[in-house]
Amino acid sequence: YSLANGLASDMVYSITEDKYGNIWMGTKEGASKLTVATGAIRNYTTNDGLGGNHIYRIFKDKKGLLWIGALGGNLCMYDGTTFKRYDESNGLKHRFILCINEDSKGNIWFGCYGGGLYKYDGKNFYNFNNKQGLNCESPFSIVTDAQDNIWMGTNHGIEKFDVAKNKFTLYGRNDGFMGVECNPNSACLDKVG
Numbered sequence: 001y002s003l004a005n006g007l008a009s010d011m012v013y014s015i016t017e018d019k020y021g022n023i024w025m026g027t028k029e030g031a032s033k034l035t036v037a038t039g040a041i042r043n044y045t046t047n048d049g050l051g052g053n054h055i056y057r058i059f060k061d062k063k064g065l066l067w068i069g070a071l072g073g074n075l076c077m078y079d080g081t082t083f084k085r086y087d088e089s090n091g092l093k094h095r096f097i098l099c100i101n102e103d104s105k106g107n108i109w110f111g112c113y114g115g116g117l118y119k120y121d122g123k124n125f126y127n128f129n130n131k132q133g134l135n136c137e138s139p140f141s142i143v144t145d146a147q148d149n150i151w152m153g154t155n156h157g158i159e160k161f162d163v164a165k166n167k168f169t170l171y172g173r174n175d176g177f178m179g180v181e182c183n184p185n186s187a188c189l190d191k192v193g
Contacts, residue, residue, distance in 0.1 A: 055070055149162050
């Protein structure tokens with residue numbers, strides 16, 4: 001699939017399956033939805049309610065809602081029918097959403113370039129930055145483990161947020177992490193945790 005046969009752009013950053021089996025691709029020029037059964041591609045942009053056109057992450061939560069993060073645009077959520085945008089008026093002060101994940105309690109976590117870590121509990125956004133002990137304010141990837149610790153890949157190593165203890169810990173070369181900078185959305189939790 002490419003621009004030649006209907007994709008919004010050949011630069012694809014994120015791929016996610018929705019609750020209906022459609023494949024969503026976040027591209028540099030909007031979000032493309034592939035209906036697998038027919039092969040039809042439908043593109044979405046800000047004209048359709050998308051929060052931005054440079055889509056860096058699409059994440060499906062446990063309810064089947066799609067969370068769509070844009071670079072320089074607003075975070076939005078797609079319920080299968082409409083897009084809902086989140087911005088400063090909702091408590092989300094940053095517009096460069098790099099990564100998204102969910103914990104076992106249904107909290108949605110966002111990493112924002114230069115904005116740190118956000119938690120959305122379904123009602124409010126809470127920001128964690130260097131004032132709360134976060135070492136790197138640009139998480140590139142987020143994974144939650146079985147204890148609901150938040151693990152972030154950053155440009156300084158791997159950072160763990162122990163939510164229960166409200167404590168951040170940075171792991172780098174001296175701790176055995178041989179990389180320096182993590183690629184965006186390049187971490188996953190496997191079936192054995």
